[in-house]
Amino acid sequence: MSAIEKIKFKAKQSVKHIVLPEGSEPRTVQASAKIQAEGIARVTLLGNAREIERVAKETGVDLQEVQIIDPSACERAEDYAKLLFELRKAKGMTESDAGKLVRENTLYFGAVMVKAGDADGMVAGAINATGDVLRPALQIIKTAPGIKVVSSCFVMEVPDKRYGEDGVLIFGDCAVIPNPTAEELAAIAVASARTGKELMNIDPKVAMLSFSTKGSAKDDLVTKVQEATAIARELAPELSLDGELQADAALVESVGQLKSPGSAVAGHANVLVFPDLQAGNIGYKLVQRLAGAEAIGPVVQGLAKPVNDLSRGCSVDDIISVVAITAVKAQA
Secondary structure, eight states, X not given: OOHHHHHHHHHXXXXXXXXXXXXXOHHHHHHHHXXXXXXXXXXXXXXXXXXXXHHHHHHTOOOTTSEEEOGGGOTTHXXXXXXXXXXXXXXXXXXXXXXXXXXXXXXXXXXXXXXXXXXXEEEEOSSSOHHHHHHHIIIIIOBOXXXXXOEEEEEEEOSSTTSTBTTEEEXXXXXXXXXXXXXXXXXXXXXXXXHHHHHHOOOOEEEEEOSOSTTSSOOHHHHHHHXXXXXXXXXXXXXXXXXXXXXXXXXXXXXXXXXXXXXXXTTTOSEEEOSXXXXXXXXXXXXXXXXXXXXXXXXXXXXXXXXXXXXXXXXXXXXXXXXXXXXXXXXX
């Protein structure tokens, strides 16, 4: 099975409830019916019921098994508004503001729904910008215990299975934090390791990447990775993690053992933590294009409950895949 097939299979083992706030968006409507039919997740579409049903009819989709909730007419809206007010009143939100947001903005309704435990996760972004999707998640769901930042990773499946876990590697962060501090880089490392274990059942071996291996170069950029390595070890002492390592030292056993003798990670890494977003974004796209790798993601990590963002150019299959990822994250 491919990586995404394994994720879908895992999602079916303990079906979770995923809310889709962009309920009348045609690709989302089509995906929701397929997700429900395949047993990947239980789905709720948010929006005007008549509009959603009209789109379903136009696209030839049967939504009989899919729940539809109109936030403006939902009995739970008042409870959700109260919860949102309590969470945000210290930031100046009024009860009136909370009520309006919950009833008029499906992204906020969905985030509160997850916070209240009425859904296990949320997926959006087909027609909304990343910032608009993540803002309510950060304000309402917030970060997981012990994690101070929200970041991302990609699941990379490389046809040449010499590297990683049978060709599967986790790359973080490739989409969210442009220039992480040492503390943020450490959090990215811990979160990426958890994501790899949750989604792919890999035994994480985390390499903190740099242009230096174990002090072979001196620079403030290297120092940051060294500091991040030390912090990550304090955050997760059970984690198999090493740094700073050059990419070849992380992936190639002969190089790794030459440059970092005795390391359990060097030459065997399956989680690669890039020092900044430029390196991470360039790195995953190079591997995707030059090695023909499948890039699954970005997977948002670090939130207390899973919320994932779609590309506005996403396909129906992309939505199904991201819902499967979100469902598996929810299982954890």
